Amino acid sequence: MRRLSLGRRVRQTCFTEQAFTNRSYRLLGAHNMSSITTHSSLKSISTENAPQAIGPYSQAIVSPPFVFVSGCLGFDAKTSTVAANGLEGQVHQALQNLKGIVEASGSQVGKIVKTTVFVKNLNDFGTINLIYEEFFGEHKPARSFVEVARLPRDALFEIEAIAIV
Incomplete structure (x- = not known):
């Protein structure tokens, strides 16, 4: 039941500008900053x-x-x-x-x-x-x-x- 509630909450935030806030990133499991950098060919x-x-x-x-x-x-x-x-x-x-x-x-x-x-x-x-x-x-x-x-x-x-x- 808790998992369904979280899924519904994530779906709701993905379709708003709030998807760019730290709170939404945490909900989406993206709170750890990536170490990926832009390749030098780009x-x-x-x-x-x-x-x-x-x-x-x-x-x-x-x-x-x-x-x-x-x-x-x-x-x-x-x-x-x-x-x-x-x-x-x-x-x-x-x-x-x-x-x-x-x-x-x-x-x-x-x-x-x-x-x-x-x-x-x-x-x-x-x-x-x-x-x-x-x-x-x-x-x-x-x-x-x-x-x-x-x-x-x-x-x-x-x-x-x-x-x-």
Whole structure:
């Protein structure tokens, strides 16, 4: 019975921003700090042109010849507040954040080979496609488009990418 209660508690904290607190780490059994360091062949990317990571991960990792960009949300890099104008504002801002990270890695938007888009509502597919097409122009990277139950900070849109450096 106690084990079930702990499992329920862990499940509840995993889906909130509290999953990044020490308390949640202890619940997940990760209270001992790892001695793992980033391999010298990899380069962690951090730029002020996109919001800082909200957890224990990098904005991107360069592993030549690729850069793997973490999910970008529609938050202003300077204030970390959600973009104005609802879904459209979030999509525009997330794409600008993606561009900032890709360029900080030494790459460019035209070298993105794959994106994954996460949305709160698949009914927004048409609206997002218009903004996405405007952003990428003639460049058409491979893409996955997935509806999810919830995104960090209750965002409506998130995009991650892989590009050539």
